[in-house]
Amino acid sequence: MKPLAYTSPYCWLFWAVFLWAYVPEFRLAARSRPRQDERSDRGSLQVILLAGWLGSFAAFIVAGAGRFAITRAPKAWFVAGLAILICGRLLRMHCWRMLGQYFTGDVKAVADQPVIERGAYRWVRHPSYTGGILMYLGTGIALTNWLSAVIIAASGTAAYVYRVRVEEQALQAHLGGRYREYMGRTKRFVPFVY
Numbered sequence: 517m518k519p520l521a522y523t524s525p526y527c528w529l530f531w532a533v534f535l536w537a538y539v540p541e542f543r544l545a546a547r548s549r550p551r552q553d554e555r556s557d558r559g560s561l562q563v564i565l566l567a568g569w570l571g572s573f574a575a576f577i578v579a580g581a582g583r584f585a586i587t588r589a590p591k592a593w594f595v596a597g598l599a600i601l602i603c604g605r606l607l608r609m610h611c612w613r614m615l616g617q618y619f620t621g622d623v624k625a626v627a628d629q630p631v632i633e634r635g636a637y638r639w640v641r642h643p644s645y646t647g648g649i650l651m652y653l654g655t656g657i658a659l660t661n662w663l664s665a666v667i668i669a670a671s672g673t674a675a676y677v678y679r680v681r682v683e684e685q686a687l688q689a690h691l692g693g694r695y696r697e698y699m700g701r702t703k704r705f706v707p708f709v710y
Contacts, residue, residue, distance in 0.1 A: 517587060519579045519660045520594045530658055533598050537605040537651055560623055560679040564672075568652070571671030575656050575664035584663035597658025597665075604650030610636055611644035619644070623683045625690035631698045639707040641698065642683075645676040646705045680704055 521530040578584065586593045612619045614635040636643035652672035656665030687695045703710055 517585045560682045564675045567671040567675035571668040575668035579659040579661045579664045586660040590660045601654030604647045607647030
């Protein structure tokens, strides 16, 4: 069974939403190359890019495998996947606004940087990464293939888990006790859970 994202008219909707969601991410990555002398990123930007590309590539290839296709109410799953993708993108946009100049594609921290605790940052330390995971998950679900959803969400989540470890070390080193107190009050990705 061919995924809805590969058939007209659904493919036009899928690609319109996909490009709206991901093109700003590509732009951010393009202008966020860490300098050679910066060590705080520890390759985490490259890990995210590699995991995203490989996970997406595998998810799109697997989507054509009928064995893992979502056959029960595929249109509903397609729409749900696009809705999750849109929600993830909107959450990322919110985070870009909340962090302002402190939102970068690579890990950077400075001593006088404030700990942002407004908006989604009131509830979790890394809502931007939660948004990224939602984008990956939504893409996989919109492909109406369970294996695609697992592959792309798992690869993206693994990359973000690594990134969070790197980022939190840098933030603790530069912001000290202020950031450790914030860590004690908030979860990483999901409010009250993790």
